[in-house]
Amino acid sequence: MAKRETQQPWDDEYDVVVAGSGAGAMTGALTAAAGGLRTVVLEKTALLGGTSAYSGAAVWLPGTQVQRRAGIGDSAESARAYLVALLGEAEADRREAFLATAPEVAEFLERDPAVEFEWRAFPDYFPAPGRLDGGRSFVPLDLPAERLGDLAALVRPPVDRDRAGLGHAEGPLSAGRALIGRLLLALTNTGNGTVRTGTALTRLVVEDGRVTGVEAATAGGAVRLRAARGVLLAAGGFEGNAAMRAEHGVPGTAEWSMAPAGANTGDPIRAAAAIGAATGLMDEAWWCPGVALPDGRAAFTLGFHGGLMVDGSGRRFANESLPYDRMGREMTAAPGRVPAHLIFDSRFRGRLPAISLPGRPADEHLDAGTWVRAESLPELAELIGVPAEALAGTVERFNGFAATGVDEDFHRGEDPYDLFFAGRSGDRPNPCLVPVDTPPYYAARVVLSDLGTKGGLRTDPDGRVLDGAGRPIPGLYAAGNTSASFSGRRYPGPGVPIGSAMVFAYRAAQDMAR
Incomplete structure (x- = not known):
């Protein structure tokens, strides 16, 4: 003193x-x-x-x-x-x-x-x-x-x-x-x-x-x-x-x-x-995934109700519907997970299948390269720099989970928090598992953001x-x-x-x- x-x-x-x-x-x-x-x-x-x-x-x-x-x-x-x-x-x-x-x-x-x-x-x-x-x-x-x-x-x-x-x-x-x-x-x-x-x-x-x-x-x-x-x-x-x-x-x-x-x-x-x-x-810190923005900053992102997230290997690494701090910690748990990419398809009509604050129009993201769009998964993989075979296999496996309603890898859709943000299930057995099968395909860059130390x-x-x-x-x-x-x-x-x-x-x- x-x-x-x-x-x-x-x-x-x-x-x-x-x-x-x-x-x-x-x-x-x-x-x-x-x-x-x-x-x-x-x-x-x-x-x-x-x-x-x-x-x-x-x-x-x-x-x-x-x-x-x-x-x-x-x-x-x-x-x-x-x-x-x-x-x-x-x-x-x-x-x-x-x-x-x-x-x-x-x-x-x-x-x-x-x-x-x-x-x-x-x-x-x-x-x-x-x-x-x-x-x-x-x-x-x-x-x-x-x-x-x-x-x-x-x-x-x-x-x-x-x-x-x-x-x-x-x-x-x-x-x-x-x-x-x-x-x-x-x-x-x-x-x-x-x-x-x-x-x-x-x-x-x-x-x-x-x-x-x-x-x-x-x-x-x-x-x-x-x-x-x-x-x-x-x-x-x-x-x-x-x-x-x-x-x-x-x-x-x-x-x-x-x-x-x-x-x-x-x-x-x-x-x-x-x-x-x-x-x-x-x-x-209080962590969260952050969608990378065109200005170099990030948007607090939660409530994923579609898509799947992959790391630099082109593979999933966590339940995308986890609470945001838990997902942020998964992003830091191993090398190659930042940036990640959220993969989704045209069923969301160019909109991010999540809550993102602040949000920006898809066109701005596509022009800046923070999102990319492709007619096929191999083309999308090339644009984001991940192995094409791995990404295709990841999406195929995920779509299989969507058909059965059971995420055998990360149990997405089994927790009340997951379901809180899920959209209507329609005829799907698990509303948190939405297939990615309708081109064009999108990839949004996701970085590690925080709500404060x-x-x-x-x-x-x-x-x-x-x-x-x-x-x-x-x-x-x-x-x-x-x-x-x-x-x-x-x-x-x-x-x-x-x-x-x-x-x-x-x-x-x-x-x-x-």
């Missing part, structure tokens, strides 16, 4: 300084502000929400009033069984804090009229005791833009419009934009919350062994902001920082990540490490950042992807990143208020 600094004047003083503006950061800020603490949110970019704003806004908080209203039979006990089955007893203290606090967070948020949730079916990601086949996550209701008024312009638009430099489309804010918008509205209504965009944390101020504030860069120059109760670092991971990815051996590239441009470069993690904070899971600062159950000896650093807290995830190397279900960020930011703000 750094020694006492020479005292310098503060440019402004707050009780709580929050770095970041995603779901976790905004929940922490709202908790502090609702408790009467003068709170400021610092956002590096010009827009609020980060990757949370791009998301579907699934929130994995088990055993809450939201699930009870829906009558789905969820409970903290079943969620505990599920997490223990997946994670073992690692991080048991944070797991128990998460489970105990999840219902409290949902109740606290819905107490504010600006925040409304509903359960929506989306299966948990692993077949394990305690799993809910219909899922336990919930989402915010759409938010009419007029309720936000001028504040709506501060919320990051959906990924396709944001990457194109466009604002929000007409109509309500939905999904991640609704979540950030609702939290922003609730924060504003407390009268104790302030948001400062274009303000990038650069350094933590330490006095007598305690973090007492931050230094930040703005367009007008550096500022020093006091944090009498504490600093919460919840500004995402470092997926947008190519050098940090290389340093820690994170697969994929910054260009393929779903992080907003210019965001999530690990500044708060580096600032905390500079004063002695410990880190963990620094080689990890999940390694970062080590924390305790109250979100307090720990030093190398496992001791809390006074005045310093972290949540979300700025911290090392309690779920380790697993992604248990939809909304675990957002739900856990919200819980630990809430607990951090409560600890500051004591």
Whole structure:
């Protein structure tokens, strides 16, 4: 820990300084502000929400009033069984804090009229005791833009419009934009919350062994902001920082990540490490397949309802309908799987048989070469550089599985998650197995994308950042992807990143208020 600094004047003083503006950061800020603490949110970019704003806004908080209203039979006990089955007893203290606090967070948020949730079916990601086949996550209701008024312009638009430099489309804010918008509205209504965009944390101020504030860069120059109760670092991971990815051996590239441009470069993690904070899971991320885009970036891709995926050998290597993080891990499990290619045929009329965000027209892909099209499988194999005999044999074998309804290699279509995205089966015995037999044939290049790194600062159950000896650093807290995830190397279900960020930011703000 750094020694006492020479005292310098503060440019402004707050009780709580929050770095970041995603779901976790905004929940922490709202908790502090609702408790009467003068709170400021610092956002590096010009827009609020980060990757949370791009998301579907699934929130994995088990055993809450939201699930009870829906009558789905969820409970903290079943969620505990599920997490223990997946994670073992690692991080048991944070797991128990998460489970105990999840219902409290949902109740606290819905107490504010600006925040409304509903359960929506989306299966948990692993077949394990305690799993809910219909899922336990919930989402915010759409938010009419007029309720936000001028504040709506501060919320990051959906990924396709944001990457194109466009604002929000007409109509309500939905999904991640609704979540950030609702939290922003609730924060504003407390009268104790302030948001400062274009303000990038650069350094933590330490006095007598305690973090007492931050230094930040703005367009007008550096500022020093006091944090009498504490600093919460919840500004995402470092997926947008190519050098940090290389340093820690994170697969994929910054260009393929779903992080907003210019965001999530690990500044708060580096600032905390500079004063002695410990880190963990620094080689990890929340993975997903990404359809390569003409501009060199990637599109988060899930919900495959047709086609088959092959590696550089021209052979399948996994169940294409796996949950996206599990499929991403399969892509990294052996050489030659990145890039992969999704093979599909003309029955989809030139459309990708999957959900891809952002999506681009087939013509743009074909012109750029990120997709190729051919009248025969040997010709397609040549275009993507795989052995023609292997690709033809793979497709023939797959079509045989489609006829019988049984994927003897990877069991596609046997899990509730697989079936969740499947189209109508027609006369097929397995709706997840759609034959590839109608030319022309297509191949879409698929790379390894991510929804953010999940390694970062080590924390305790109250979100307090720990030093190398496992001791809390006074005045310093972290949540979300700025911290090392309690779920380790697993992604248990939809909304675990957002739900856990919200819980630990809430607990951090409560600890500051004591």
